[in-house]
Amino acid sequence: MALESQLLQYLFTGVTVGSIYALIALGFVVIHNVTGIVNFAQGDFAMLGALVAVTLTTRTPIFNRVFVADFDLPLPLGIVLSVLIVSLIGAVLYFLAIRPAKGASIVSLIIITIGAHFAFQGLALIAWAADPYGLPVFTRGGPLEIHGAILTRQNLWVIGVTAVILLALYLFFERTMLGKALRACAINRLAARLMGIDANRMALLSFVLSAAIGAMAGIVITPSTFMGYDSGTFLSLKGFVAAIMGGMNSATGAVVGGLLLGIFETVGAGFISSGYKDAIAFIVLFAILFVRMSVGVRKGQSQFEEVGM
Amino acid sequence: MTDTILEASGLRKEFGGVVAVHKVSFNVARGEIFAIIGPNGAGKTTLFNLISGVYPTTGGELRFRGHRLARANPHERAAMGLARTFQNLRLFDNMTVLENVMVGRHTKSRYGLMAAALRLPTAHREERVIREQALKRLAMVGLEGRAHQLVGSLSFGQQRLVEVARAMAIEPQLLLLDEPGAGLTRKEVEELDDLVRRLRDDGMTVILVEHNMELVMGIADRVMVLDYGQKIAEGTPLQVQRNPRVIAAYLGEEASVGLHPEEAYVATQ
Numbered sequence: 027m028a029l030e031s032q033l034l035q036y037l038f039t040g041v042t043v044g045s046i047y048a049l050i051a052l053g054f055v056v057i058h059n060v061t062g063i064v065n066f067a068q069g070d071f072a073m074l075g076a077l078v079a080v081t082l083t084t085r086t087p088i089f090n091r092v093f094v095a096d097f098d099l100p101l102p103l104g105i106v107l108s109v110l111i112v113s114l115i116g117a118v119l120y121f122l123a124i125r126p127a128k129g130a131s132i133v134s135l136i137i138i139t140i141g142a143h144f145a146f147q148g149l150a151l152i153a154w155a156a157d158p159y160g161l162p163v164f165t166r167g168g169p170l171e172i173h174g175a176i177l178t179r180q181n182l183w184v185i186g187v188t189a190v191i192l193l194a195l196y197l198f199f200e201r202t203m204l205g206k207a208l209r210a211c212a213i214n215r216l217a218a219r220l221m222g223i224d225a226n227r228m229a230l231l232s233f234v235l236s237a238a239i240g241a242m243a244g245i246v247i248t249p250s251t252f253m254g255y256d257s258g259t260f261l262s263l264k265g266f267v268a269a270i271m272g273g274m275n276s277a278t279g280a281v282v283g284g285l286l287l288g289i290f291e292t293v294g295a296g297f298i299s300s301g302y303k304d305a306i307a308f309i310v311l312f313a314i315l316f317v318r319m320s321v322g323v324r325k326g327q328s329q330f331e332e333v334g335m
Numbered sequence: 336m337t338d339t340i341l342e343a344s345g346l347r348k349e350f351g352g353v354v355a356v357h358k359v360s361f362n363v364a365r366g367e368i369f370a371i372i373g374p375n376g377a378g379k380t381t382l383f384n385l386i387s388g389v390y391p392t393t394g395g396e397l398r399f400r401g402h403r404l405a406r407a408n409p410h411e412r413a414a415m416g417l418a419r420t421f422q423n424l425r426l427f428d429n430m431t432v433l434e435n436v437m438v439g440r441h442t443k444s445r446y447g448l449m450a451a452a453l454r455l456p457t458a459h460r461e462e463r464v465i466r467e468q469a470l471k472r473l474a475m476v477g478l479e480g481r482a483h484q485l486v487g488s489l490s491f492g493q494q495r496l497v498e499v500a501r502a503m504a505i506e507p508q509l510l511l512l513d514e515p516g517a518g519l520t521r522k523e524v525e526e527l528d529d530l531v532r533r534l535r536d537d538g539m540t541v542i543l544v545e546h547n548m549e550l551v552m553g554i555a556d557r558v559m560v561l562d563y564g565q566k567i568a569e570g571t572p573l574q575v576q577r578n579p580r581v582i583a584a585y586l587g588e589e590a591s592v593g594l595h596p597e598e599a600y601v602a603t604q
Binding site: 201202203206207209210213214216217218219220221222223224225 | 442
């Protein structure tokens with residue numbers, strides 16, 4: 027393969043993988059901006075989205091093969107239902123774990139989300155066992171070949187769905203009153219509350235929104251990669267790195283961070299060794315934290331302040 | 336008593352062992368401009384925080400339009416018609432001037448997520464109305480020409496006016512202004528003076544905490560003086576100015592007209 031087409035191939039793969047990281051990172055940013063919480067169960071929303079969609083559309087043995095889910099819904103309907111169900115799970119997480127801890131420090135709330143991650147993972151293990159699951163590709167047909175690089179139709183779906191979600195989020199935040207209220211809450215919670223905005227309602231909304239985005243990410247990637255009960259962990263970590271790359275507060279930053287991370291990983295895996303693929307994300311994370319920390323120290327400000335509220 | 340909009344009786348606030356507000360009682364009549372003054376640390380801003388619900392009270396009772404406020408959250412108080420501005424500006428930095436004011440009209444928005452997401456005509460029309468109403472508020476403070484700039488690009492004095500416009504967007508019955516004159520130029524203070532009078536003439540009740548004595552004495556119908564968290568005087572500006580306890584509290588500042596040291600500090604920031 028010529029170097030040119032090889033690079034193009036890395037770019038295609040990187041952007042596809044990066045789109046998923048970008049969506050997970052967006053989920054992190056939405057919740058973090060509104061509540062200050064870093065939700066480490068974000069990747070589990072993706073896992074749940076995928077597994078629920080699989081269960082609804084194909085014959086799936088569940089609960090230690092005691093039951094067989096035989097809904098056999100058409101794929102589009104199954105996807106929509108799965109996104110709705112996971113949004114509901116996001117709301118349940120908020121009401122059961124976050125809301126009752128009202129007044130707790132941000133660090134405690136973050137630890138609660140780590141607990142939620144293990145709870146989701148455990149429940150998924152009970153429901154779906156340790157099997158890998160896949161979904162059929164959304165549209166059949168051969169891959170596209172551009173300058174010797176391969177782009178599958180599912181890759182196009184991933185990139186397209188990401189683009190549509192980004193556009194929808196942009197319109198929501200910029201063009202609707204509810205979106206403005208959410209942004210106001212993110213910028214200055216106290217002032218927003220005194221302007222009549224119910225901060226708890228906005229926090230709930232941020233969890234529902236992030237769960238929905240996560241679910242869509244999980245669903246759209248499952249035809250290309252297998253999804254299992256423990257897939258949430260790595261998705262969370264990669265999304266977290268992408269969100270940090272983007273500054274944790276910026277939706278645009280999260281998307282750029284996600285795409286860059288995807289490209290770094292693919293290029294690194296291609297040129298060095300695929301064994302280093304996951305290490306690259308964390309090397310990037312350490313490098314960014316190191317740089318930001320030293321910049322912060324030079325400015326004489328505490329990074330904790332920035333991370334906290 | 337029928338036209339009393341806010342009644343405070345025996346208000347008390349402790350932080351740890353420190354008593355910031357101690358048994359403060361006062362009534363504010365509908366349509367008046369009520370000023371709260373006192374030396375630094377007298378508990379003025381704490382009192383505002385109690386009224387707007389930022390802090391829970393330790394004791395005493397607050398009634399707004401006859402309703403007990405104790406259990407109402409800040410956003411519920413805003414919906415009841417209580418709005419405030421801050422001593423240190425708290426604007427939504429990454430938003431335009433217009434968006435800041437539009438957020439103030441949030442309580443008037445009736446259509447939820449689904450309607451907005453689906454871009455239903457009703458939600459669309461509502462947003463246009465909110466936008467127009469917000470522009471009208473901006474026109475009242477003379478900033479309609481700046482509507483689409485980011486709020487951070489405005490001068491301090493203009494940002495202060497945006498905060499007032501945002502508070503007005505709630506269509507409050509009671510407006511709390513926390514040191515509205517701090518950091519403003521003399522000309523801006525005059526404009527503010529004029530604006531507050533116009534608001535009162537439109538039927539709004541205004542409570543202000545202020546260090547600028549010229550502004551307070553010129554504008555207020557009644558003045559309450561706090562010192563060490565306690566009320567030491569209440570009356571017309573003239574009565575308060577002649578009160579020996581007030582003069583003692585200000586210790587030599589009784590003749591001060593114009594720039595208070597704290598104001599000068601804020602202005603240099």
